[in-house]
Structure formats: structure tokens, C-alpha cells
Amino acid sequence: LVLHVQAIDADAGDNARLEYRLAGVGHDFPFAINNGTGWISVAAELDREEVDFYSFGVEGVEARDHGTPMLTASASVSVTILDVNDNNPTFTQPEYTVRLNEDAAVGT
Structure with missing residues (x-):
């Protein structure tokens, strides 16, 4: 339950x-109200990356x-x-390759 209006x-x-x-909201609106209690x-499902703010308008709750x-x-x-931590980190490329001389100094 998100909010109780009374x-x-x-x-x-x-x-x-x-x-x-x-x-004034459509059937796909992501919130519902219990018509008897006001909850x-x-x-x-909510996704902050798609919509981060909802306003029910001046006549939002009647x-x-x-x-x-x-x-x-x-x-x-x-x-x-x-926002919640719902995205995995990703690498910028799928594979990294390097050629290194065997006499490379420690810390290079």
C-alpha cells in the first residue's frame, strides 16, 4: 500500500x-484505489527509467x-x-586482449 487518502x-x-x-486515468495506470477505504x-510494475513521476491531477482522487x-x-x-539498483554493470567490449613482454616491470 502506497498511500491512504481520507x-x-x-x-x-x-x-x-x-x-x-x-x-482521469486510463486502464493501464500503475496505481489503483480501494473504493471503500481510500488506500x-x-x-x-514500475520502472523509474521509463517514468519517474506520476501526478493524478487536480481531480485525481475523488x-x-x-x-x-x-x-x-x-x-x-x-x-x-x-531509483533502485536494478541494472547490471556491463563491459564496453566483450573481450580484452593484450600482448606483454615477459620482462615487463612489476607495477606496469
Whole structure:
């Protein structure tokens, strides 16, 4: 779990029951939200070398009640992806060859 967002509603009963959703994101967005709890989690593999920052926008997280009329609130969420050591070192060429005289001085 990445982040918990929470909205409050001063109404009572169904008018105070909230649902959360990520607005304005595609089906391949790498984060998901539990619509009942507001917990945001990672839903797809992340790669900092491809995308290092996500912003869900001004209406990124939406909470709506079940009253009539249905009222909403929104919040902005930004996620910075930190780098991890996920790349192996590589040599600049596959093979190195040298010819050395047998009388080469130590340390040369």
C-alpha cells in the first residue's frame, strides 16, 4: 500500500457513505484505489527509467457520497518513483586482449 487518502462527510447514514476513485486515468495506470477505504496501491510494475513521476491531477482522487444530490470532493496526488539498483554493470567490449613482454616491470 502506497498511500491512504481520507475524506470526511458531516452528514449521516447513506449521505455520509463515501466511495473513492481515481479520475482521469486510463486502464493501464500503475496505481489503483480501494473504493471503500481510500488506500492507493501499486497495480502494475514500475520502472523509474521509463517514468519517474506520476501526478493524478487536480481531480485525481475523488470522494463522493450517496446522498441526493451526490456531492464530491477531490484531491491531488503526486508520486515520485525512487531509483533502485536494478541494472547490471556491463563491459564496453566483450573481450580484452593484450600482448606483454615477459620482462615487463612489476607495477606496469
